[in-house]
Amino acid sequence: MSFNSANKTILIAPLNWGLGHATRCIPIIKALQENNYIPIIASDGAALELLKKEFPYIQTLKLPSYRIEYAKNGENFKWKLLKNFPTILKAIWKEEKKVRKWIKKYDIDGIISDNRLGVFSKKIPSVYLTHQLNVMSGNTTWFSSFLHRQIIKKHKECWVPDVSEKLNLTGKLGHIVKPDFNLKYIGPLSRLHKKEVTKVYDLMIILSGPEPQRSVLEEKLKNEIGKHKGNIVFIQGIVEKEQKKDQIENVTYYNFMNSKQLEQTFNESELVLCRSGYTTIMDLAQLGKKAFFIPTPGQYEQEYLAKKLKEEGLVPYAKQDLFCIENLNEIDNYKGLNPFETTNNWAILFEIFEK
Known part of the structure; x- marks a missing residue:
């Protein structure tokens, strides 16, 4: 102090x-x-x-x-x-x-x-x-x-x-x-910490970023995840006055989560599907997670980071208009991110x- x-x-x-x-x-x-x-x-x-x-x-x-x-x-x-x-x-x-x-x-x-x-x-x-x-x-x-x-x-x-x-x-x-x-x-920098917990979700989807691209990706993924077996948690990235939770078949939807909930959910999830924003990358590294990236179209920074991490054999990615749920099978061929000491x-x- x-x-x-x-x-x-x-x-x-x-x-x-x-x-x-x-x-x-x-x-x-x-x-x-x-x-x-x-x-x-x-x-x-x-x-x-x-x-x-x-x-x-x-x-x-x-x-x-x-x-x-x-x-x-x-x-x-x-x-x-x-x-x-x-x-x-x-x-x-x-x-x-x-x-x-x-x-x-x-x-x-x-x-x-x-x-x-x-x-x-x-x-x-x-x-x-x-x-x-x-x-x-x-x-x-x-x-x-x-x-x-x-x-x-x-x-x-x-x-x-x-x-x-x-x-x-x-x-x-x-x-x-x-x-x-x-x-x-x-x-x-990350607000999250790694915990040894029982896995609850096979896939965690977390969205963020300005409109309209956040909504465009949300609609695309809602159509794709119907083909995915296993439990999915879908965090829409919409900060509202009250938290909302919906269960539709094998998918649990949240409009947003606070840090404590987000930390728990990251740790409870096997794989993560998200944008390649730098803060998300820092969180994934802190938690040592395996992930798949969909860079925001036209955002050169996210495209660069996704390409960099793929070339380093850490995280695969796909362009938004080309993504399909089967792409997630590529994750097994990559090392995933690890924390820095x-x-x-x-x-x-x-x-x-x-x-």
């Missing part, structure tokens, strides 16, 4: 793009509490609602929405994002304005921004959390990566939730030659807020 924090207040702000940014902030929020800091959570949409459920006694603040949406046709995702760019810029400007007010109003001593581009201050120590030192965008990767690094350089430190060694999870996403900013690899010294990492 830190003896220097003197109950300093830290604003932690994850991006609302799927649920991954929010969930990987959960272990950081817990570490802040354990080291005598007072976290304030800021986000919007489903990410904020999830964190409210996880931490009902922590103060939360609402940030402007970036209104990130996927195109129905994955090939058009980049162009839809560019079309929405003015909306995103406006949200970032509003974000900066709100943060300036909040620093004074709530006496904030430090900031941890998980890919929130406008959550930053020169007046107090600011940390930027990201696994995307390179931002994949097809033939414009060099430009999107350059722009992102200009944001990173504004902060005192950049934390990458991966290891610096050759064997790592992010590959070229999270590793660059000669960074010109203060970079720290803090190890993969890393332990975070949070007290040392949080020293930035004592300077």
